[in-house]
Amino acid sequence: xxxxxxxxxxxxxxxxxxxxxPLWWGIVGLILVESVVFATLITSYFYxxxxxxEWPPAGTKTPDLVKPTLGTLVLMASSLPMHWADRGxxxxxxxxxxxxxxxxxxxxxxxxxxxxxxxxxxxxxxYTHSYGSISWAIIGFHSTHVVALILKTVVVSALAWIxxxxxxxxxxxxxxxxxxxxxxxxxxxxxxxxxxxPRVLK
Amino acid sequence: MTASTETDRPGVGEQASVRPAMSRKxxxxxxxxxxxxxxxxxxxxxxxxxxxxxxxxxSFIFFLMAGIESLLLRTQLAVPENSFLxxxxxxxxxxxxxxxxxxxxxxxxxxxxxxxxxPLMIGTRDMAFPRLNAFGYYxxxxxxxxxxxAGFLGHAPDGGWFAYVPLTLTQYSPxxxxxxxxxxxxxxxxxxxxxxxxxxxxxxxxxxxxxxLNRMPLFVWAMLVTMFMIVFAMPPLMVGSVMLAxxxxxxxxxxxxxxxxxxxxxxxxxxxxxxxxxxxxxxxxLGVISSIVVTFARRPIFGYTAMVLSVVAIGFVAFGLWVHHxxxxxxxxxxxxxxxxxxxxxxxxxxxxxxCWIATLWGxxxxxxxxxxxxxxxxxxFVLGGLTGxxxxxxxxxxxxxxxxxxVAHFHYVLIGGAVFPVFGAIYYWFPKVFGCMLxxxxxxWSFVLMFVGFNMSFFPMHQLGLQGMPRRVYTxxxxxGWFELSLLATIGAYVFALGVLVTAVDALLSFLRKPDAPDNxxxxxxxxxxxxxxxxxxxxxxxxxxxxxxxxxxxxxxPAGTVVGLRSGRxxxxxxxxxxxxxxxxxxxxxxxxxxxxxxxxxxAGFLGFIRHPIWFPIxxxxxxxxxxxxxxxxxxxxxxxxEQAR
Numbered sequence: 001x002x003x004x005x006x007x008x009x010x011x012x013x014x015x016x017x018x019x020x021x022p023l024w025w026g027i028v029g030l031i032l033v034e035s036v037v038f039a040t041l042i043t044s045y046f047y048x049x050x051x052x053x054e055w056p057p058a059g060t061k062t063p064d065l066v067k068p069t070l071g072t073l074v075l076m077a078s079s080l081p082m083h084w085a086d087r088g089x090x091x092x093x094x095x096x097x098x099x100x101x102x103x104x105x106x107x108x109x110x111x112x113x114x115x116x117x118x119x120x121x122x123x124x125x126x127y128t129h130s131y132g133s134i135s136w137a138i139i140g141f142h143s144t145h146v147v148a149l150i151l152k153t154v155v156v157s158a159l160a161w162i163x164x165x166x167x168x169x170x171x172x173x174x175x176x177x178x179x180x181x182x183x184x185x186x187x188x189x190x191x192x193x194x195x196x197x198p199r200v201l202k
Numbered sequence: 203m204t205a206s207t208e209t210d211r212p213g214v215g216e217q218a219s220v221r222p223a224m225s226r227k228x229x230x231x232x233x234x235x236x237x238x239x240x241x242x243x244x245x246x247x248x249x250x251x252x253x254x255x256x257x258x259x260x261s262f263i264f265f266l267m268a269g270i271e272s273l274l275l276r277t278q279l280a281v282p283e284n285s286f287l288x289x290x291x292x293x294x295x296x297x298x299x300x301x302x303x304x305x306x307x308x309x310x311x312x313x314x315x316x317x318x319x320x321p322l323m324i325g326t327r328d329m330a331f332p333r334l335n336a337f338g339y340y341x342x343x344x345x346x347x348x349x350x351x352a353g354f355l356g357h358a359p360d361g362g363w364f365a366y367v368p369l370t371l372t373q374y375s376p377x378x379x380x381x382x383x384x385x386x387x388x389x390x391x392x393x394x395x396x397x398x399x400x401x402x403x404x405x406x407x408x409x410x411x412x413x414x415l416n417r418m419p420l421f422v423w424a425m426l427v428t429m430f431m432i433v434f435a436m437p438p439l440m441v442g443s444v445m446l447a448x449x450x451x452x453x454x455x456x457x458x459x460x461x462x463x464x465x466x467x468x469x470x471x472x473x474x475x476x477x478x479x480x481x482x483x484x485x486x487x488l489g490v491i492s493s494i495v496v497t498f499a500r501r502p503i504f505g506y507t508a509m510v511l512s513v514v515a516i517g518f519v520a521f522g523l524w525v526h527h528x529x530x531x532x533x534x535x536x537x538x539x540x541x542x543x544x545x546x547x548x549x550x551x552x553x554x555x556x557x558c559w560i561a562t563l564w565g566x567x568x569x570x571x572x573x574x575x576x577x578x579x580x581x582x583x584f585v586l587g588g589l590t591g592x593x594x595x596x597x598x599x600x601x602x603x604x605x606x607x608x609x610v611a612h613f614h615y616v617l618i619g620g621a622v623f624p625v626f627g628a629i630y631y632w633f634p635k636v637f638g639c640m641l642x643x644x645x646x647x648w649s650f651v652l653m654f655v656g657f658n659m660s661f662f663p664m665h666q667l668g669l670q671g672m673p674r675r676v677y678t679x680x681x682x683x684g685w686f687e688l689s690l691l692a693t694i695g696a697y698v699f700a701l702g703v704l705v706t707a708v709d710a711l712l713s714f715l716r717k718p719d720a721p722d723n724x725x726x727x728x729x730x731x732x733x734x735x736x737x738x739x740x741x742x743x744x745x746x747x748x749x750x751x752x753x754x755x756x757x758x759x760x761x762p763a764g765t766v767v768g769l770r771s772g773r774x775x776x777x778x779x780x781x782x783x784x785x786x787x788x789x790x791x792x793x794x795x796x797x798x799x800x801x802x803x804x805x806x807x808a809g810f811l812g813f814i815r816h817p818i819w820f821p822i823x824x825x826x827x828x829x830x831x832x833x834x835x836x837x838x839x840x841x842x843x844x845x846x847e848q849a850r
Contacts, residue, residue: 006748006764006765006766006767007411007748007764007765007766007767007768007786008766008767008768009766009767009768009769009775009777009786009789010767010768011768012768012777012778012786012787012788012789013788013789014775014788014789014790014791014847015791015844015847016788020778020787020788021778021788021790022330022331022403022404022407022408022778022790023330023331025330025402025403025406025407026330026331026334026399026400026403029398029399029402029403029433030399032399032433033395033398033399033433033437034437036433036434036437036438037437037440037441040437040438040441040471041441044441044445044456044467044471047464047467047470048456048462048463048464048467051464052462057462126448126452126453126454127452127453127454127455127461128455128461129455129461129462130454130455130456130461130462130463130464131462132454132455133445133448133454133455133456133461133463134456136454137445137448137454137456144824147824148824148828151828152828152831155832159837164837166843166844168844169843169844169847172837
């Protein structure tokens with residue numbers, strides 16, 4: 001009876017890099033919260049657009065498809081080196097980690113540059129009409145996420161270059177990766193909404 | 203599992219013989235889990251009991267402020283054509299009263315109870331992210347203080363607590379009042395979401411070994427459901443309040459019809475939050491009531507499974523009710539009928555709760571201490587509020603009483619009955635655990651009687667006033683209207699209610715002068731928080747208990763069923779267990795006290811508040827917050843290896 005009721009925690013892992021770490025669950029929680037925010041934005045887009053005679057309103061062009069699609073592919077591609085870096089460090093491969101993180105950052109920056117070019121050429125602003133307001137809100141909110149993603153990955157890769165991570169200590173890389181994949185994945189419904197819905201709703 | 207196994211409790215004699223060694227361990231734990239004191243130390247504390255206590259005390263102060271505001275409102279309405287308040291002040295006061303009660307009292311109070319009680323109840327030493335906890339508190343404090351400071355400086359919001367557009371757009375509400383309101387509402391949502399994620403992870407991953415989901419105390423279940431509701435309800439309001447702030451500051455057209463905006467979008471976003479909000483406040487109260495009922499009936503709850511399922515059902519159905527706040531906006535009949543059905547349906551799980559409590563209390567040898575009195579008061583008031591709730595769920599009736607005092611009566615019966623009475627019960631119930639001394643029973647009974655009588659005297663006449671056609675939010679009325687006698691009665695009732703609150707507040711203040719004398723388990727409760735001293739030590743439990751049944755302390759007399767060994771005392775280690783069965787599978791090392799959460803909260807606040815003046819503050823706030831987070835999350839042992847960190 002005594003042996004049953006005592007539990008020895010002495011040998012349990014202290015630095016697990018998977019679902020055994022509370023931080024892993026914390027990131028899942030953050031992703032859940034953010035998913036609801038993005039879902040609300042998409043719902044608002046439809047709510048504002050559905051009853052309008054024209055969407056986008058007369059005088060505003062339906063958004064072009066080439067640049068945004070290219071940008072979407074670039075952003076999706078950035079998940080690959082992130083995955084490579086993550087897999088690398090679980091095997092102790094520092095090279096994969098260091099270069100994978102930098103490559104992901106480079107692709108995310110490219111995405112932002114493409115977005116910047118695209119939106120500086122837009123003929124409308126957030127104060128033009130409700131279509132402008134919701135489009136800029138969605139783009140602004142997502143781009144802010146990409147900026148935050150880049151900033152925090154810069155910190156993770158700085159730690160990677162000074163050799164902080166190893167196969168025994170990789171939780172930060174793991175959760176940074178999960179969040180990265182989320183920001184990439186959530187862009188796909190946003191892309192579909194912003195660039196394809198005006199064609200469908202027409 | 204039954205009382206007969208009490209004889210083979212893990213050696214009482216053995217425990218006594220190792221006591222000197224244990225106290226060395228306790229000393230080391232005490233050093234490890236120490237919370238810095240003093241003025242500067244205050245900004246670095248992270249322990250959940252410190253943060254929980256702050257949430258509870260701060261939100262109680264906001265409760266008193268909002269109470270004073272309501273007394274001013276009632277004084278103005280006591281007699282017809284009164285000029286005690288100007289119309290503008292009246293508008294500002296009812297806006298601040300509603301906003302404070304909903305955002306700065308009810309939700310933070312429930313979070314505070316969760317943050318304080320849940321880790322003790324599930325047998326862990328702290329929450330999963332202690333620094334995030336502190337961050338959430340500072341965000342809340344800054345939001346509340348800023349809103350009130352702005353109000354006193356003449357920038358009080360006056361658009362009501364649900365701030366309907368277009369009234370709240372710059373065209374009709376110039377000035378900074380509503381800018382502060384929209385910004386601070388966004389801001390306080392952050393605090394609620396932070397607490398939600400934190401409590402969910404803590405409940406999922408840090409329960410004591412053996413506390414599988416089907417053995418979890420009902421209070422913890424209620425908190426878990428509430429926090430999931432926050433995760434789904436608060437983000438839409440955040441989006442809505444950001445849109446409102448953008449419409450006001452950078453002229454977007456989300457709600458302004460002139461540019462294709464939709465005013466009703468605000469109502470949808472607000473009530474998609476606003477209705478679950480009622481249940482976000484109510485569900486933790488249900489948990490409090492279950493705790494108190496079990497303890498004072500001195501028997502296990504009747505229908506544990508039904509209780510859990512009905513709380514979860516309330517959590518789901520609460521999201522299908524929001525449109526019943528919008529019945530008069532001309533929505534399609536089919537949609538409106540759906541929401542009527544859902545609004546009536548929620549009475550079913552609520553009824554299951556009530557009947558299970560009655561079944562638990564039935565024939566039990568009750569001890570009529572103050573916490574139980576507040577629970578019985580809850581039954582009476584909440585059931586009345588529920589009945590009028592079923593009435594206003596029907597469209598024709600709702601159309602008749604919409605925006606009248608009938609509504610005011612209904613939601614005060616639901617909110618004061620559903621939240622304030624249980625919170626007072628919780629205060630009397632857990633006060634000895636939190637502060638180490640009992641509150642005065644005589645004062646408690648007086649407080650209850652005054653609050654109960656005052657409440658009904660104040661709000662019951664409002665049903666009648668509403669049926670007579672008195673609209674809500676009017677700053678005065680004519681003497682010919684025939685509303686005078688009942689309004690005066692309501693005003694007198696409000697003062698009686700306030701007196702009852704005052705009795706508890708004074709009693710609580712006086713108790714700080716007394717020496718801590720409360721026993722560990724004054725009420726004979728079954729949950730783990732009663733297994734440690736009152737108030738608990740910095741580290742909560744010297745040994746993490748092992749749980750072997752649903753009624754942790756009752757399974758084996760006063761002692762939990764076993765202990766965990768092997769957690770290091772020299773650093774902040776907590777046990778991580780599996781989600782369903784709570785089997786240990788890792789150890790987490792928690793961070794210690796730090797100033798960074800406070801600095802990060804200030805950085806976020808700078809971004810939000812600066813944005814009212816100029817959009818440039820958005821990137822500035824983002825960068826400052828980034829710096830704050832890097833300082834906060836910077837690893838402990840950049841130089842050392844992982845092997846050292848595992849073994850140290």
